[in-house]
Amino acid sequence: MTDGAIDPEAGLPWKRFNPLMLMVHPLRELIRYLPVLLIALIAGAAGGEPWWVYALSALGIVFGILRFFTTTYRLTPTHVQVRSGVLNRRTLSVPRDRIRSVDVDSTLLHRIFGLAIVKVGTGASHGQDELEFNAVALRDVPALRSELLRTAPPAAESSEPDNLSHWQPGWVRYAPLTLSGVASIFAVVAFLFQVQFFEGGLVTRLPIVQQAIGFVSHLPVLTTALWGAAGLVVVASAVAMVRYALSYGGFGIHRVDATTLHINHGLLRTRQITLDETRLRGVQLSEPLSLRAVGAASAHAIMTGLGRQRGGVALIAPPGPRDEAVRIAAYVLGSAEPLEADLIQHGPRARRRRFTRAATFAGILALGALVLQLVGIVGPSIWWAFVVIVPASALLAVDRYRGLGHRLLPGLLVARSGSLNRRRTVLATEGIIGWTIRRTFFQRRAGLATLIATTAAGRHRYTIPDLPAGDVWPLIGAVSLRDYARKA
Structure with missing residues (x-):
């Protein structure tokens, strides 16, 4: 992806996106200002009137309208181009032969108006911008996706079953163990603290807050702590289950053709991801301590060309039964051995x-x-x-x-580490483009080293921590020799 006005065919006209975005863009800008609008409401209840909040909100709505009129796109025989910017005009241009994936994202606002965001993945580095069509009518998405991927060779028919996995409502019981509810509560508390100090005690001036403080102050400390902890667990669990259902509800993974998998999930905000298995470089099985205690896990595919927003990994199994995560990961990988094999301890x-x-x-x-x-x-x-x-x-x-180990299998490097957030990474050795050996002062004294495999896929760096120093170069040599023998 390049930044600049690349115009290989000046005669082709620029097109605007769906005019319904005149409704979506202003509403999205208004939602971005929702925190400051809440401040205005709280200030009004406490006797203040921050007029500047409403001015900023109005400015955001105007900016959202201008975004529609200043954003255009066109598809040329050689490039896909999007031109945007209100104050700083910019043209993003992608050669069509660089397109690696086309993914569809539809927020609640987009779904209300029958729209979707089509994102084009090019395999560019994470420091580059991602080209997106915001927004396209849902009925036009299949045709646009086919047009963007028209240079891809036709895939052979597959005899594999279409549906590989789908979401089970019972999986929501794992949601409280993901700690996403606790994170959401902390985010709300942090916002309230910001409001509190923003207007000099704005929150504590509210009558309902003053009454709650007065009631709690008369309770014994132990009673307050116990009820507070119980309330936190209940609220965090409820929030986590709602977030889980909204994020992963309707999850499904099915085969499109011999080399393509299609993944979709989400209730209010739907996401559709297309995985080209020719870009697969491995899988990662995540087993945080809380999920591991109840036999649960999640799995991601390590890919190239997915764009910086997903960090090169694609969800293939949401937090759920470990057997299901292993089954899907093994199917995508082509073998279950790397996911279940015993590892060499350090x-x-x-x-x-x-x-x-x-x-x-x-x-x-x-x-x-x-x-x-x-x-x-x-x-x-x-x-x-x-x-x-x-x-x-x-x-x-x-x-x-116990969670620390590695193993070299034909064409695959397996590494596992961590306890609170344990991950088993299975990385294709042909995708490794370099090695880094890191030794801290304490590692040198202990005769250990951290080996880092560098790859163009996923998060680019996958580590084997605290490997005996004498085993580092033999492992690197074994990977290189096996790759050389396979290519020969």
Whole structure:
């Protein structure tokens, strides 16, 4: 993708997008200003009247209207071009032979007006902008997708089953374990704190907030803490389940042809992703500790050409039963062996390093507790917390070591690490374009090293941490020799 006015066929006219975007663009800009509008409402309830909030909102609506009139596109025999910008005019041009994928995204606003955003993936680096058609009528999406991908060779017919997996409503029970609800609550709390300090105690001046503070202040501290924790769990779980259903509801993955998979998910905001398996460079199985405890996992495909917004990975199995995630990942990969095979552990030095880190963490907490006790902020009862902290740190160290390992299979490099967020990465060795060996001061003293495989796919860097230093170069040599033998 290049930035600049590339005009190979000056005679072709520029076209505008669907005029219904005159409704969508202003509404989207208004939604962006929703936080400051909430500030205005809260300020009005507390006796203030920040007029500038309404001025900014009106400016956003005008800007949204101008975006429609200043955005045009055209498809030439050699390029796809989009010209946009209100103050800073810019033309994004993509050679048609560089198009790797065409994905469809439809937000709730777009769906209300029968529109969708068509995004063109080119395999460019993550620092480049992504070309998108915002917006196209839903009925015109199939024709546009076919036109954009017309240079792709026709795929052979496939005898595989069409539907490979679909979402089960029962999977929503895994949502509270993803901690997305807690993240949403923290985002709301952070916003309220910003509002609080923005207008000098705006939130606490509200009558309902003052009444709640007065009620809580008369309760015992332990009672408040217990009810607060219970309320947080209930609210966070409910929010997580709603987010999960909205994000992954209607999930389905099916085969289009011999080399193409189609993935769709989402209720209010629908997303459709087309995966060209010729660009597949591996899969990643994610098993956070909370999901692993109940036998759940999620899976992503490591691809080239997906664009920077998805980081080169595509969801192929949402958080759900581990067996289902492994089944889909094995189907996409072509084998289940890399996902279930035993890995080579990294030896006693790597295990000792994990216990050292756990002990260091507990020691820092103990030092902090001692300082707080000396200044009179907490009492001696704080040390009871270490009855939980010390064993938990030791168990975490054990689990981190058990999750550490690697293995080299024909054409595949398997690496696994982590405990709180454990990932097993299966990377095609033919996609590895370089290696980085990193050794910190403490790793050098322990005789360990971190090996980083560089690839053009996915997140570009996949690590094997705390590998015995003597095993680094033999592993690199084995990968190179196997690739050379396979190509020969």
